[in-house]
Amino acid sequence: MEKILIVDDSILQASKLKSILEEEYDITVAHSPEAGLNLAREGHFSLILLDVVMPGMDGFTLLKKLQEEIITQNVPVILITSLADVQNEQTGLILGAVDYIIKPFNPLIVKARVNTHVKLYSYRKQIEYQSMTDQLTGVANRRQYDLHSAQKWKECLRLKLPFSVCMFDIDRFKLYNDTFGHPAGDKVIASVAKCVSSHLRRSTDFFARYGGEEFVALLVGDGSDKSFNHFKAVRQAVEDLHIPHDPSVAPWVTVSVGGVTVVPNEDLHYDSVLKMADTMLYDAKKEGRNRVVWVTENMKQLREK
Numbered sequence: 235m236e237k238i239l240i241v242d243d244s245i246l247q248a249s250k251l252k253s254i255l256e257e258e259y260d261i262t263v264a265h266s267p268e269a270g271l272n273l274a275r276e277g278h279f280s281l282i283l284l285d286v287v288m289p290g291m292d293g294f295t296l297l298k299k300l301q302e303e304i305i306t307q308n309v310p311v312i313l314i315t316s317l318a319d320v321q322n323e324q325t326g327l328i329l330g331a332v333d334y335i336i337k338p339f340n341p342l343i344v345k346a347r348v349n350t351h352v353k354l355y356s357y358r359k360q361i362e363y364q365s366m367t368d369q370l371t372g373v374a375n376r377r378q379y380d381l382h383s384a385q386k387w388k389e390c391l392r393l394k395l396p397f398s399v400c401m402f403d404i405d406r407f408k409l410y411n412d413t414f415g416h417p418a419g420d421k422v423i424a425s426v427a428k429c430v431s432s433h434l435r436r437s438t439d440f441f442a443r444y445g446g447e448e449f450v451a452l453l454v455g456d457g458s459d460k461s462f463n464h465f466k467a468v469r470q471a472v473e474d475l476h477i478p479h480d481p482s483v484a485p486w487v488t489v490s491v492g493g494v495t496v497v498p499n500e501d502l503h504y505d506s507v508l509k510m511a512d513t514m515l516y517d518a519k520k521e522g523r524n525r526v527v528w529v530t531e532n533m534k535q536l537r538e539k
């Protein structure tokens with residue numbers, strides 16, 4: 235059941251609205267704008283019905299506040315008021331309310347408008363999710379990675395936190411595809427992605443499909459030793475899946491990993507750090523694959539084998 239928040243200082247009005255909608259929605263009621271704002275932040279509402287005239291903060295002010303916060307800014311807001319004049323309606327819509335309902339309201343119209351906006355919001359969330367997710371593996375796609383990496387880099391620069399990026403790819407994947415066919419290759423990509431993401435579950439970990447059989451991961455806050463060891467375990471976990479490869483080249487499907495840990499500063503650019511990780515991946519391949527090569531904060535190399 236989708237969740238709707240009603241913010242209205244009038245207990246009578248709020249309960250009228252609630253009774254109209256509670257059959258189809260999970261309704262929460264706030265009787266003050268402050269309580270409404272706090273509840274909206276805790277979240278996951280698909281719609282907010284907001285009374286305009288309230289003591290203290292009015293509905294327009296609350297609407298502005300909701301739109302300033304990342305968690306609440308995309309949730310559709312329908313304004314409800316008895317101020318049946320054009321000026322107020324205009325103010326509300328310009329501020330970003332999706333609709334405007336004037337009291338006394340017709341229950342069927344309220345229901346119909348609410349249904350429409352909840353449906354539109356749910357489509358929008360679905361499209362946003364799909365545009366950021368790799369279809370084959372269900373992990374983040376390149377687009378999400380581009381947005382996320384830029385944001386995390388800035389955050390680490392500001393907070394002076396260690397930032398690790400690592401590139402890895404499936405060893406001898408072209409040969410795998412040539413031997414077993416593309417559908418089997420797709421399954422391998424999905425299995426590897428699932429295995430790796432199960433090892434990157436902290437809120438500070440990020441993992442995406444970079445393209446083809448290539449992946450990229452970001453770790454925030456860990457030094458190079460910890461990150462290096464973590465990815466040794468990830469690499470081992472992929473090997474332990476025991477997905478048979480062409481026996482003439484390797485018993486199992488494996489991955490090679492190239493990583494870098496830096497503490498970002500103004501003279502350092504993300505692109506050059508990523509390039510370094512890519513060079514380390516190339517090194518890992520050259521040295522025999524199925525291994526991790528890492529560059530530390532002091533520009534020393536850690537090699538697994």
Ligand SMILES: [Mg+2]
Nearest residue numbers: 243285287288
């Ligand atoms: Mg009121």
